Amino acid sequence: MESEDAISPVVGVMLMLVVTIIIAAVVSAFAGGLAENTEKTPQAAIDVKISTMGGGMGGAEANAEFKLLSGDAIPTKDLAIVTYYTNSTGYTYRHEQTATSEMTSLYSFGDYPARVPYLNDMRYGYAGGDGGGGNPAVDFGGFTWKVGDVMCTNGNAGTADLLGINDGAGGFAADADFGAGDVVDVKILHIPSGKYIYDQEVVVI
DSSP: OHHHHHHHHHHHHHHHHHHHHHHHHHHHHHHHHHHHHSOOOOOEEEEEEEEOSSSSSSSOOOEEEEEEEEEOOEEGGGEEEEEEEEOTTSOEEEEEEOTTSOOEEEETTEEEEEOSSEEOOGGGOSTTOGGGOOOTTTSTTSSEEOTTOEEEOOSHHHHHHHHTOBOSSSSBOTTTOOOTTOEEEEEEEETTTTEEEEEEEEEOO
């Protein structure tokens, strides 16, 4: 009887160990599956500049420029550009630009729609296309951003739309008082991975 009493606790401990190992294996397999399903975040060195091309909005033209200095090629349909701009009264404009955002009429002399920031590459022609027919090859969301490529807004209308302060008339809202010296918080989100590949405060020049 003494021998049987000694064996019983040992068997119980071994059974608990086996159950623990099985549970650990299941949890590990589940976690591994989640890791495999998580989209890899692209590696990217990015330079962002925002200017008023003259230091004020009285007749000057604003421009935002995004250059991929190094890293992975990134489909722009996978990106969202999030901006925060606070005017002199303390009001903050927040805007998120994606591949499904509205198009911008770039020029006052005709309807030349493009989704900013568009690819600034003359191999694909002018943004908006000849005759204002649109050019999906350069619209944000319609191309893959590669090393050396520059995306831009190239004017008041495009820059205002990117910042979410367009007054609907192809320029800056009267209460935006946007100009040199202002600060724009710019974030570029890689949507599939949910990670930011750029997050900086940019001083307008």
